[in-house]
Amino acid sequence: xxxxxxxxxxxxxxxxxxxxxxxxxxxxxxxxxxxxxxxxxxxxxxxxxxxxxxxxxxxxxxxxxxxxxxxxxxxxxxxxxxxxxxxxxxxxxxxxxxxxxxxxxxxxxxxxxxxxxxxxxxxxxxxxxxxxxxxxxxxxxxxxxxxxxxxxxxxxxxxxxxxxxxxxxxxxxxxxxxxxxxxxxxxxxxxxxxxxxxxxxxxxxxxxxxxxxxxxxxxxxxxxxxxxxxxxxxxxxxxxxxxxxxxxxxxxxxxxxxxxxxxxxxxxxxxxxxxxxxxxxxxxxxxxxxxxxxxxxxxxxxxxxxxxxxxxxxxxxxxxxxxxxxxxxxxxxxxxxxxxxxxxxxxxxxxxxxxxxxxxxxxxxxxxxxxxxxxxxxxxxxxxxxxxxxxxxxxxxxxxxxxxxxxxxxxxxxxxxxxxxxxxxxxxxxxxxxxxxxxxxxxxxxxxxxxxxxxxxxxxxxxxxxxxxxxxxxxxxxxxxxxxxxxxxxxxxxxxxxxxxxxxxxxxxxxxxxxxxxxxx
Numbered sequence: 265x266x267x268x269x270x271x272x273x274x275x276x277x278x279x280x281x282x283x284x285x286x287x288x289x290x291x292x293x294x295x296x297x298x299x300x301x302x303x304x305x306x307x308x309x310x311x312x313x314x315x316x317x318x319x320x321x322x323x324x325x326x327x328x329x330x331x332x333x334x335x336x337x338x339x340x341x342x343x344x345x346x347x348x349x350x351x352x353x354x355x356x357x358x359x360x361x362x363x364x365x366x367x368x369x370x371x372x373x374x375x376x377x378x379x380x381x382x383x384x385x386x387x388x389x390x391x392x393x394x395x396x397x398x399x400x401x402x403x404x405x406x407x408x409x410x411x412x413x414x415x416x417x418x419x420x421x422x423x424x425x426x427x428x429x430x431x432x433x434x435x436x437x438x439x440x441x442x443x444x445x446x447x448x449x450x451x452x453x454x455x456x457x458x459x460x461x462x463x464x465x466x467x468x469x470x471x472x473x474x475x476x477x478x479x480x481x482x483x484x485x486x487x488x489x490x491x492x493x494x495x496x497x498x499x500x501x502x503x504x505x506x507x508x509x510x511x512x513x514x515x516x517x518x519x520x521x522x523x524x525x526x527x528x529x530x531x532x533x534x535x536x537x538x539x540x541x542x543x544x545x546x547x548x549x550x551x552x553x554x555x556x557x558x559x560x561x562x563x564x565x566x567x568x569x570x571x572x573x574x575x576x577x578x579x580x581x582x583x584x585x586x587x588x589x590x591x592x593x594x595x596x597x598x599x600x601x602x603x604x605x606x607x608x609x610x611x612x613x614x615x616x617x618x619x620x621x622x623x624x625x626x627x628x629x630x631x632x633x634x635x636x637x638x639x640x641x642x643x644x645x646x647x648x649x650x651x652x653x654x655x656x657x658x659x660x661x662x663x664x665x666x667x668x669x670x671x672x673x674x675x676x677x678x679x680x681x682x683x684x685x686x687x688x689x690x691x692x693x694x695x696x697x698x699x700x701x702x703x704x705x706x707x708x709x710x711x712x713x714x715x716x717x718x719x720x721x722x723x724x725x726x727x728x729x730x731x732x733x734x735x736x737x738x739x740x741x742x743x744x745x746x747x748x749x750x751x752x753x754x755x756x757x758x759x760x761x762x763x764x765x766x767x768x769x770x771x772x773x774x775x776x777x778x779x780x781x782x783x784x785x
Contacts, residue, residue, distance in 0.1 A: 285430045286478045287315070287402050289446025289471050292503045295320050295398020297466025299391035300452040304408075304439040304460075306385040311363040311412035313431065315475050317400035319354045319504045321491055325399065326392025327360070328406070329385045333395060342367045345380040352492060354504055355521035357402070357475035357485060359428055361417050370426035371418055390443075390452075390462065400473050400503055401449055405431055405456075408439035424717070424740035428475065446470035471503070472667050477685035484685025487522035487531075487648065487666045494518035508537070508661040509652045517572065517651035519549055520666070522682055525645040525706055529605045530679035532671045533650060537661035538577045538596045544660050545583065545651040546601050547574035548612065550644055551707055551749070572649060573639050575601065575614045580621070582638050591638055592621025602673040603648065604629050612639040618673040629676045645706055645749065648682065699761045701746075703754040709737075709746025714765060718744055724763040726753040731763075 293299070314327060318334065326333040332342045340347040342362060349369070351358065359370050364382055367374040390404055391397035405417075416433045418426055434442040434456050442456035443449055450470040452462030474483040488504035495516040499508045507518060538544045549572040574583045577595045581588040595601060595616050602615035609632035614621050620629070624636035634640040652660030665671045668681040680686040701712055718724060718739045724731045729752050731737050736753045738745040744763065746754050753759070 285476065286481070286483060287444055287474045287476045288478075288481070289449075289483055290315075290317065290400040290402035290473050290475075291446055291449025292400050292469045292471050292473070293391045293397040294467040294469070295323070295325070295396050295501070297396065298468040299389045299393050299396065299465055300443075300462035300468070301387065301389045301393075301465060302441075302452075302460065302462045303387050305387070306406075306439055307409035308382055308384045309364050309409050309411065310382055310385070311407040311410050312361065313403065313405040313412070313417045313434075314360045314401065315357060315403040315428065316360060317354070317357050317402075317473065317475075317485070317503075318351050319400060319488060320398030320500075321352055321354065323398065324395040325397045326389070326395045327397060327401075328390055328404070329388030330392070330394070331383065331385070331388075332360075332362075333392065333397070339376070340367070340369065340374060342374070343380050343382050345374065345376055345378045347374045347376040349374070349376075354488060354490060354492065355485070357400075359418055359426060359475075361412075361414055363411050363413070368414055371414060371420055391468070393465075396466075398501075398503075400471065402446075402473075402475055403431065403442075403444040404449070405434045405442045405444075406440060407434065408437050410437055410440065424713075424743060446472065446474075472669060472683075473503070477683075479680075479683075479685035482667065482669055482681065482683075482685075484683035486684075487520040487664075487682040489518050489650070489664060490521045491518075502663065505666070506661070506663040507650065508659070510659045516653075517545070517549065517649055519647035519649040520664075520682065522684070522687070523551060523645050523647045523707065524605065524607055524682070525708065526607050526688065527686070528608060528676075528679040529603075529682055530668070530671070530675045531603050531648055531682055532665040532673060533601045533603070534663040534665065535577065535595060535597060535599050535601065535661075536663065537659055538599075539652060539660045543653050544577040544595075544662060545572075545574035545653050546603065546614070546662075547572060547649055548603075548605060548642075548646040549573070549649040550646060572651070573612060573642075574649075574651065575621075575638060576653070584639070592616065600672055602671070604676055604679055605642075605646065605648075606632060606679075607642060607646070608632065609634065610640055610642040611637040612642060613637050615673055626674065626676050630678060645708070699763070700758050701761070703746065703751075703756055703759045705749050705751055705754055705756050707747055707749045709748065709754045711740070712744045712746070712761065714743040714763070717765065719764040722764045724761070726761045727755070727759055729753060 324336045335341050338350040338352050361368045418428050421427050441454040441460040447470050450468045452464050454460045472482045473486045477484045491500045497509050533546045580592040580594045582591045604613040611634040622636045666682040720733050720739050736748045
C-alpha cells in the first residue's frame with residue numbers, strides 16, 4: 265500500500281504507556297482554509313518534532329512554513345532536502361523530527377536530493393496558507409535556537425519499532441512551543457509553558473484519531489477509507505472519511521484502512537448523494553476484492569467483485585456474488601446506514617436511520633443470534649467498504665463514521681469503534697536463530713522477533729518460497745512482520761523461515777513498507 269523505503273515503523277500499543285502518556289487526539293486540517301499563525305522570526309538553528317497522519321495524497325502540503333512539507337509526489341521536502349522515499353500510507357502515523365544535523369522519519373535519517381540546512385523561519389504557519397495541509401496532526405513541537413536530540417523525542421523498541429516519548433523536554437524558549445492533542449491543535453494552544461499560542465484561521469477539527477491508544481477515552485488510530493485501494497474516479501476528503509464520485513459508469517468500490525477478523529464492530533455511513541436512482545452499496549469486502557468492475561449496478565456485491573457483501577440503496581436488497589435478495593428498505597440522500605459486524609458469531613446487520621432492517625433487534629444482535637441478519641456464516645478477514653454501482657455516469661457521495669463519538673445511531677452493547685485501540689494485540693515470537701513460527705493464515709500475521717533486521721537485498725524464504733518484501737512480509741529493525749494470508753507463507757500450522765540478518769555494521773532499522781500506529785512512553 266505505501267511506498268516507504270528504509271523507514272522504521274511506529275508501534276501501536278494496546279493502551280497508554282507505562283508513563284501514562286496519551287496524546288488526546290489530533291487536529292484534522294481541512295486542506296483548503298485551515299492553518300495556525302503567529303508572528304515571530306526563528307533563529308536559523310532550530311529543532312522540531314511533529315506527529316502526522318498523511319491522508320491527502322498526491323497534493324503539495326505545507327507542514328510548517330513553506331520549507332517543510334510534502335510535494336505533489338508525496339516526498340518530504342525539508343530545509344533544502346527532498347526525500348528519496350515517498351510517504352503514501354494513509355493509515356500510518358509518522359514522526360517527523362529535525363535538528364541542525366538532519367531530518368528523521370520514525371528515527372531514520374531522511375536522505376535524498378539537495379542539501380539539508382535549517383534556515384530562519386519568518387512567521388511560519390502550521391498547516392500552510394498556500395499549499396494547505398489536508399491531513400491529521402497530533403503534535404507540533406518547535407525549539408527555537410535549540411538543538412534537541414532524536415533520543416529525547418523517541419526510541420527504538422526491542423521489537424524494532426519507533427516509540428514516541430513524552431516531549432517533557434520542550435521547555436523555555438522565546439519562540440518555543442508545544443501543541444498536542446485534538447483540542448489544543450484545533451485552537452492553536454501552546455502547552456510548553458511559554459504561552460506561544462497561535463491563531464486559528466479556517467477549519468481545523470478536533471478528532472479522537474491519535475498515535476497513542478486509550479480505548480477507555482476513545483483515542484486511537486482510526487480507520488479511514490483508503491485512496492490506495494480505490495479507482496482514480498473517487499475524490500477523498502475530510503481526512504479520507506468522505507468519498508465522492510461524479511462520473512461512475514461501472515461498479516467502483518473502496519474500503520477501510522483497517523480490517524477485522526474477530527470481535528464486534530459498529531460504524532455508520534452518511535449518504536449525501538445516492539446517485540439519483542439508488543446506486544450506493546455499503547457493506548464489507550475481503551482484502552482481495554476487485555475495486556472496480558464494469559458490470560453496471562452491482563459494484564460491491566457483483567460476481568466480479570465476488571467477495572463483497574452489500575446492502576443496496578435502490579430497493580434495499582442484499583447483494584453477494586452477483587445475486588440479490590430481499591432484505592430491507594431502500595435508502596437515499598440524507599439517510600444514515602448503520603453496520604454491525606459480529607465476527608465472533610459470523611453475523612452482519614444493517615440499520616437505516618437507527619432502525620434495524622429485516623425485523624432484527626438490538627437484543628438479537630447483542631446476543632449473537634443471526635436469525636434476521638443480512639449475512640451469516642462470516643469467517644474471513646473483512647474491510648468496511650462502500651461502492652457506487654452506477655450505470656450511466658451517475659454520482660455518489662458518502663461519509664464514514666468509524667468513531668462512536670460521531671455516530672447518530674444506537675451502538676449495540678459490546679460493539680467497538682474501528683480503531684487500533686480496540687484491535688487484539690498481535691502475536692510476537694521470541695528471538696531465535698533457527699526460526700519457525702505458527703501462522704494464522706491472516707494478512708495481519710505474527711511478528712517474528714529475530715533480534716536483528718533482515719537483509720532485504722538477499723534471498724529469503726518461508727516454507728521454501730521466496731519472500732517478496734512488502735507483499736509477503738515487512739522488514740523491521742528486529743525481525744519480520746508477516747503480512748499475507750497465503751498459506752504458502754502463513755499456514756495455520758508450523759512455518760519455517762530461512763533468512764539472512766544484517767549485522768550492526770551493515771545497517772540500521774530497515775523496512776520496505778507501512779508505518780504503523782504509534783506507541784508513546
